[in-house]
Amino acid sequence: MIAAVERNSELLDDFEIEVECLLEALFLRWGHDFRGYSRASLRRRVARYLADTGIQRMADLQHELIRDPQRCQHFVRGLTVNVTDMFRDPAFYSVLRTQVIPELRSHPFIKIWHAGCSTGEEAYSMSILLQEEGLAERAVIYATDINSRVLEHARTGIYHDKMLVTARENYQASGGKVQLDDYISTGYERFIMDPVLKRNIVFTTHDLVTDQVFGEMQLVICRNVLIYFRRELQSRVLTLFYESLDMGGFLGLGIKESLSALPNQNSFRIVDSAVRLFQRID
Amino acid sequence: MRDQQLVIVGASSGGLDAVLALLAALSPDYSVPLLVVLHQRANRESGVPAMLARNTHLQVLEVEDKLSINAGHLYVAPPNYHVLIEKEKLLSLSIEPPVNYCRPSIDVTLESAAFVYREWLVACVLSGANQDGAEGAREVKRRGGRVYVQDAAEAQVGTMPQAVAAAVSVDGVLSMGGMAEMLNRMNRSECAT
Numbered sequence: 088m089i090a091a092v093e094r095n096s097e098l099l100d101d102f103e104i105e106v107e108c109l110l111e112a113l114f115l116r117w118g119h120d121f122r123g124y125s126r127a128s129l130r131r132r133v134a135r136y137l138a139d140t141g142i143q144r145m146a147d148l149q150h151e152l153i154r155d156p157q158r159c160q161h162f163v164r165g166l167t168v169n170v171t172d173m174f175r176d177p178a179f180y181s182v183l184r185t186q187v188i189p190e191l192r193s194h195p196f197i198k199i200w201h202a203g204c205s206t207g208e209e210a211y212s213m214s215i216l217l218q219e220e221g222l223a224e225r226a227v228i229y230a231t232d233i234n235s236r237v238l239e240h241a242r243t244g245i246y247h248d249k250m251l252v253t254a255r256e257n258y259q260a261s262g263g264k265v266q267l268d269d270y271i272s273t274g275y276e277r278f279i280m281d282p283v284l285k286r287n288i289v290f291t292t293h294d295l296v297t298d299q300v301f302g303e304m305q306l307v308i309c310r311n312v313l314i315y316f317r318r319e320l321q322s323r324v325l326t327l328f329y330e331s332l333d334m335g336g337f338l339g340l341g342i343k344e345s346l347s348a349l350p351n352q353n354s355f356r357i358v359d360s361a362v363r364l365f366q367r368i369d
Numbered sequence: 370m371r372d373q374q375l376v377i378v379g380a381s382s383g384g385l386d387a388v389l390a391l392l393a394a395l396s397p398d399y400s401v402p403l404l405v406v407l408h409q410r411a412n413r414e415s416g417v418p419a420m421l422a423r424n425t426h427l428q429v430l431e432v433e434d435k436l437s438i439n440a441g442h443l444y445v446a447p448p449n450y451h452v453l454i455e456k457e458k459l460l461s462l463s464i465e466p467p468v469n470y471c472r473p474s475i476d477v478t479l480e481s482a483a484f485v486y487r488e489w490l491v492a493c494v495l496s497g498a499n500q501d502g503a504e505g506a507r508e509v510k511r512r513g514g515r516v517y518v519q520d521a522a523e524a525q526v527g528t529m530p531q532a533v534a535a536a537v538s539v540d541g542v543l544s545m546g547g548m549a550e551m552l553n554r555m556n557r558s559e560c561a562t
Contacts, residue, residue: 103456125435125453125455125461126455126456127453127455127456127461127481127484127485128453128461128463128465130484131453131480131481168463168465170465171464311462313434314450314462314464315463318435321435343434343447343462344433344434347435
């Protein structure tokens with residue numbers, strides 16, 4: 088017993104032990120399960136949270152988290168990373184246009200699940216793409232995130248115009264058919280997405296760790312979410328995507344993510360290796 | 370036991386040439402893993418890994434999610450992602466907001482690497498026009514690692530190595546030849562153990 092204790096104290100430092108306790112407490116008290124998250128980035132965000140809130144000790148944070156639902160909500164929002172761009176990685180969208188859209192045309196009704204959509208920029212990007220390809224009338228995008236606060240932002244469709252330069256560049260590079268400005272209005276240092284684009288987006292909360300399958304999708308997009316998960320959780324989430332996809336449905340990941348954690352990788356074929364686009368074939 | 374150590378090379382403006390000069394002077398049996406964090410333009414496919422691969426015997430890989438860190442390899446941070454190091458000696462990625470206006474940020478990588486590699490970490494900060502790396506260098510030293518900077522007189526842009534040297538007491542201010550020599554020595558002593 089003593090040997091085990093000594094060994095552990097060598098492997099984990101005090102802060103790491105406190106982070107593990109905190110994650111356990113969050114799960115036991117509120118059911119928020121971050122235990123499968125990669126620790127390097129998580130530790131960084133916990134440290135940042137302490138610095139931002141001025142809470143001195145992890146023990147104090149844990150005490151509050153167990154007892155105060157508001158504190159818990161605030162903390163959980165701080166743990167998730169919410170960074171995205173319009174048409175992030177433009178090459179991904181041009182491959183969607185050339186490889187995926189032609190196949191989607193054969194479907195009378197198209198269901199797309201964008202998991203981890205954050206503040207919604209990429210959901211609007213997809214909506215623009217569907218408009219331009221003439222598929223918007225029969226498509227719906229389920230844009231989900233664990234964080235209800237970012238979904239509130241997503242629903243407004245209002246973004247700061249410092250994002251606009253990148254957004255315009257990305258739109259053009261993605262093979263956009265007109266101008267991004269045809270889909271937005273600007274003013275007061277903001278731009279707002281054309282409300283027409285919202286008609287086929289359903290924003291709703293969904294936790295990839297604890298929630299269930301989203302059925303019969305033709306396309307699942309989940310980009311730069313798996314990077315925050317350990318392999319065991321990646322494996323579970325990729326299986327969830329597999330089960331949510333129609334036969335022949337497509338899966339798009341972040342350009343540095345892979346299917347390597349999926350138990351049965353042969354159930355997908357590679358459509359485009361550079362942009363990490365896959366198709367379910369089994 | 371070369372896997373026990375890690376060398377992180379941080380570079381920004383003018384840094385690519387310095388990295389190439391460093392690689393050119395590494396001995397053919399050098400095999401301690403290297404991680405290069407070079408500031409690059411976002412949203413472009415990077416030509417840097419291919420360029421480095423043409424100039425080193427090490428196996429060059431652009432960092433992917435949960436890649437394991439092995440001897441004989443040189444890892445390059447991809448544009449638009451931070452690179453962090455997991456306790457299991459895996460590389461992981463994050464798109465958290467830029468730090469010091471940079472993504473990848475040298476500070477982010479050094480902080481997380483210092484946590485895992487402690488006294489087995491060597492940080493080298495080369496040419497650059499900002500302060501990225503200075504905070505990270507503090508963490509490296511706090512955890513017992515070593516910090517070297519490129520001689521500002523030799524660097525195309527001396528701001529970044531100077532900022533590091535002002536933040537911590539560095540283990541050496543070196544030319545690229547001198548830095549390669551230090552790494553070669555470290556590689557040899559690793560061999561002996």
